[in-house]
Amino acid sequence: MTPAPPRYKTAESLAGQMPKPIYVLSGPNLNLLGVREPEIYGSDTLDDIRVRCERRAASFGHEVVFRQSNHEGELIDWVQEARTNGSALVLNAAGYGHTSVALHDALKTLSIPIVDCHLSNPAARERFRHFSYVSRVAKGVVSGFGAVSYELAVEAAARMAAAVSA
Ligand code: DQA
Numbered sequence: 001m002t003p004a005p006p007r008y009k010t011a012e013s014l015a016g017q018m019p020k021p022i023y024v025l026s027g028p029n030l031n032l033l034g035v036r037e038p039e040i041y042g043s044d045t046l047d048d049i050r051v052r053c054e055r056r057a058a059s060f061g062h063e064v065v066f067r068q069s070n071h072e073g074e075l076i077d078w079v080q081e082a083r084t085n086g087s088a089l090v091l092n093a094a095g096y097g098h099t100s101v102a103l104h105d106a107l108k109t110l111s112i113p114i115v116d117c118h119l120s121n122p123a124a125r126e127r128f129r130h131f132s133y134v135s136r137v138a139k140g141v142v143s144g145f146g147a148v149s150y151e152l153a154v155e156a157a158a159r160m161a162a163a164v165s166a
Contacts, residue, residue, distance in 0.1 A: 019062055019165070022157050023082035024053050024150065026068040027075055027094035033119075041119045042146040049147050053090075056151045060158035062087065072096055072103065079106040087165070088157035090150065092117045097134045104133035113160035117153035118143035 026046060029036060034045035044052075050066045057064045065086065069075050075096065082089045089112060096103055097116070107114055114137060121144030122129035135141050139160055142153040 019161065020085060020087040021063040021065045022053075022057050022088045022090060022154060022161065023078065023086040024050075024064050024066045024090045024154065025075060025078050025082070026092045027096045028070040030092060030094055031068050031070065044147040049150050052147060052151050053154045056154045057158060060155065060162070062158050062161070064154070072100055076102060076106045079103065079110070082112065083110045086112055087161040088113045088115070090115045090117050090153040090157050091134055091138075092119070092150070093134050097132045098122075098129055100133055104137060107134065107137045113157060113164060114138040115153040115157045115160070116141040116143075117149050119146050119149055120144060 030046055033041055033049070034043055046068055050064075053064050053066060065082075067078055069078070075093065079089065079091070089107075089110065091097075091107075091114060093100065093103055093116075097118075114134070116132060116134045116138035118141075122132070124144070132141075140156060142149045142156065145152060
């Protein structure tokens with residue numbers, strides 16, 4: 001006879017049901033969204049974007065770890081944290097995406113899906129924005145849709161994470 005299943009949820013079964021959060025990391029100068037070149041980056045503040053990301057992630061059963069830093073090393077620390085604690089990473093590395101080999105190296109250590117995210121479309125801007133150290137190691141890129149880029153990136157991250165864990 002097979003033993004009756006437990007009437008309560010064990011720590012193991014709960015752990016299996018709760019997906020790890022999606023990390024949404026933003027790089028330098030994105031704390032100034034809303035006032036920084038609104039004709040390029042829009043009028044939403046980073047806090048507005050956080051709310052949009054949380055809502056979109058929640059519709060896929062995910063929580064979000066949403067952080068911004070102007071410091072390359074701090075972003076790298078958070079990428080390393082996402083490696084073990086996250087189910088996917090959405091990264092708008094801002095200017096560091098065009099310059100940071102160290103961030104690129106950190107991203108290469110991740111096995112979770114990475115989505116490279118931009119408010120503007122760097123490919124349609126100055127030449128120095130055309131190269132990205134992030135997109136080379138990302139699963140995909142979402143750019144050019146303002147704050148909506150973040151929402152789309154979170155949705156892509158959630159779908160990719162589900163595909164990985166299925
Ligand atoms: C950006 C584009 C980058 O080229 C720029 O350095 C940024 C923001 C974007 O979201 O459009 O700071 O990543």
